[in-house]
Amino acid sequence: MTVESQPSVSLETAIKVETRRQPMPPRERLEQIFDIQDLDAIYGSKAAVKGVTMEVYKNLVTAIIGPSGCGKSTFIRCLNRMNDLIPGFRMNGSIRFQGEDITASSVDPVAVRRTIGMVFQRPNPFPKSIYDNVAWGLRVLGMKDNLDERVERALTQAALWDEVKDRLKASGLSLSGGQQQRLCIARAIAVEPDVVLMDEPASALDPIATQAIEQLMHDLKSEYSFVIVTHNMQQAARVADMTAFFSISTGGEGQRWGELVEYDATEKIFTNPSDQRTEDYVTGRFG
Amino acid sequence: MSAQPSALMARSHGLRRRRAVNRGMEWMAWLAALIAVAILGVVVWSVARRGASELNLNLLTKSPVPFAPPNVTQGLANAFAGTLVIVGLATAMALPIGILVALYLNEFAPPSIKNGVSLTLDVLNGIPAVVIGIFVFGLLVVGHGQSGMAGAFALAVLMLPLVSRSTMEVLALVPNSLREASLGLGVPRWRTTLSIVLPQTLGGIVTGTVLAVARVAGETAPLLFTSSIVANATSWNPGHALQTVPVAIFELSESPDPADHARAWAAALVLLLFIMFASLGARWLATRTRRKLGAAR
Numbered sequence: 001m002t003v004e005s006q007p008s009v010s011l012e013t014a015i016k017v018e019t020r021r022q023p024m025p026p027r028e029r030l031e032q033i034f035d036i037q038d039l040d041a042i043y044g045s046k047a048a049v050k051g052v053t054m055e056v057y058k059n060l061v062t063a064i065i066g067p068s069g070c071g072k073s074t075f076i077r078c079l080n081r082m083n084d085l086i087p088g089f090r091m092n093g094s095i096r097f098q099g100e101d102i103t104a105s106s107v108d109p110v111a112v113r114r115t116i117g118m119v120f121q122r123p124n125p126f127p128k129s130i131y132d133n134v135a136w137g138l139r140v141l142g143m144k145d146n147l148d149e150r151v152e153r154a155l156t157q158a159a160l161w162d163e164v165k166d167r168l169k170a171s172g173l174s175l176s177g178g179q180q181q182r183l184c185i186a187r188a189i190a191v192e193p194d195v196v197l198m199d200e201p202a203s204a205l206d207p208i209a210t211q212a213i214e215q216l217m218h219d220l221k222s223e224y225s226f227v228i229v230t231h232n233m234q235q236a237a238r239v240a241d242m243t244a245f246f247s248i249s250t251g252g253e254g255q256r257w258g259e260l261v262e263y264d265a266t267e268k269i270f271t272n273p274s275d276q277r278t279e280d281y282v283t284g285r286f287g
Numbered sequence: 288m289s290a291q292p293s294a295l296m297a298r299s300h301g302l303r304r305r306r307a308v309n310r311g312m313e314w315m316a317w318l319a320a321l322i323a324v325a326i327l328g329v330v331v332w333s334v335a336r337r338g339a340s341e342l343n344l345n346l347l348t349k350s351p352v353p354f355a356p357p358n359v360t361q362g363l364a365n366a367f368a369g370t371l372v373i374v375g376l377a378t379a380m381a382l383p384i385g386i387l388v389a390l391y392l393n394e395f396a397p398p399s400i401k402n403g404v405s406l407t408l409d410v411l412n413g414i415p416a417v418v419i420g421i422f423v424f425g426l427l428v429v430g431h432g433q434s435g436m437a438g439a440f441a442l443a444v445l446m447l448p449l450v451s452r453s454t455m456e457v458l459a460l461v462p463n464s465l466r467e468a469s470l471g472l473g474v475p476r477w478r479t480t481l482s483i484v485l486p487q488t489l490g491g492i493v494t495g496t497v498l499a500v501a502r503v504a505g506e507t508a509p510l511l512f513t514s515s516i517v518a519n520a521t522s523w524n525p526g527h528a529l530q531t532v533p534v535a536i537f538e539l540s541e542s543p544d545p546a547d548h549a550r551a552w553a554a555a556l557v558l559l560l561f562i563m564f565a566s567l568g569a570r571w572l573a574t575r576t577r578r579k580l581g582a583a584r
Contacts (some may be wrong), residue, residue, distance in 0.1 A: 087398055114473025124464035137472040191472055
């Protein structure tokens with residue numbers, strides 16, 4: 001996987017945009033998987049994110065970057081209705097997933113999460129064995145045929161199989177942080193979702209574990225679509241095909257909310273952004 | 288200590304006085320702790336001293352014999368059997384309801400309902416046992432007569448808030464990330480609760496239940512109303528009134544026969560030992576659960 005395209009670095013950025021990414025086809029030719037229109041995410045009476053309109057493309061890695069408090073996590077948790085668990089949370093606007101508006105109250109959030117998996121900021125394996133961490137979801141969701149094979153495949157895809165194949169009965173909690181996070185990724189992809197959402201999956205991990213996770217996203221994007229929230233710009237530059245930059249807007253009466261500033265191909269965002277705020281952020285002038 | 292003011296002492300005005308106050312407070316705190324332990328010690332010692340002579344297998348296996356000549360061995364088998372039946376039934380009633388209440392409040396209920404019902408549980412917990420006794424007397428005993436069942440029901444009412452509250456406490460300890468992990472896979476909420484959340488809390492639920500059992504096993508007042516007019520024969524049938532350990536202690540203490548007093552003390556000792564071991568066991572379980580949950584965080 002080393003098709004090269006040399007980006008012309010025009011800005012004095014500290015960030016080297018990785019070159020192992022394949023050149024992006026024009027956006028019109030990409031298949032949309034999410035079509036988000038005018039999305040507001042509101043906790044009680046306080047808007048966390050306002051007016052997000054963007055589309056997410058199939059089989060790409062889409063990164064969400066931005067300063068703390070800009071609503072990156074809130075936004076990504078809208079995509080699989082994870083915010084439903086928070087009392088007083090609601091959404092305006094629409095999120096069309098393969099044509100169907102998943103914000104509609106008639107849509108069962110369980111079905112949404114079944115198709116759109118999630119990996120969380122901190123590794124959260126079940127207090128079960130390594131094998132059962134992956135197999136439990138499969139069993140509960142009725143994917144009981146070839147259980148061993150499915151578990152092995154998921155662990156292999158998550159680049160963990162070689163490290164754990166001799167101790168599948170050991171507790172998932174006995175693994176290191178990076179291994180736990182890869183176990184969580186294996187658990188998420190074992191149930192064959194279409195999309196995997198990752199909410200700062202490497203923020204609690206060391207550089208080597210981080211690299212392993214970035215590599216596996218790169219290797220798996222032909223099968224899944226990834227949306228990753230990260231506050232690490234280098235990480236976005238390394239793994240993402242498309243990057244969305246969120247920032248904080250302020251209104252009267254001290255209101256603050258997150259909004260989408262710019263969304264474009266990663267190269268463009270990091271080398272030639274069209275918005276001054278994006279440029280300030282990626283060059284490290286704020287955030 | 289030299290009287291010469293050193294560089295260190297120069298800025299410490301009244302250091303000697305502050306040290307003395309500190310030492311005084313430490314002594315008082317130590318004394319208070321000693322008094323608390325001493326009271327328990329005195330209670331255990333006095334019960335043990337008076338009850339030890341009658342503490343033998345006969346106490347648990349032989350029935351009481353009224354107006355017995357001194358050479359007849361007797362015990363309180365009926366009371367121990369009754370307490371076993373009544374507390375067992377009470378647990379069987381209170382445990383499932385208590386756990387379900389806690390699960391509903393902690394996992395499903397909106398915050399307003401959760402706060403309201405939690406408050407109700409706390410109020411219920413604060414109602415004196417004798418009031419519960421009168422309530423159950425009016426509800427189940429009047430017109431039907433006393434029964435072990437009515438006694439068990441009264442104790443279940445006492446146990447319910449204890450079980451619910453302790454279960455809610457451990458449920459709150461289960462990290463949210465674990466629920467999210469399961470829900471994020473597309474697992475329904477009831478299944479997440481049943482398979483991921485509940486197993487984490489088993490130790491805590493057992494702890495809460497053991498403490499609740501220990502508490503109601505010594506309750507006397509509600510049983511006086513509901514299950515106190517009893518035969519001396521050992522019975523396991525909760526359809527009739529059953530003798531219980533606390534009621535037996537109460538009745539024996541009013542007897543003119545000093546042998547009865549000794550048996551009452553011995554029964555009290557058994558009750559005390561049971562509660563002590565139950566509490567110790569519960570503590571051990573609670574520490575274990577907390578450690579397990581801590582690892583999952």
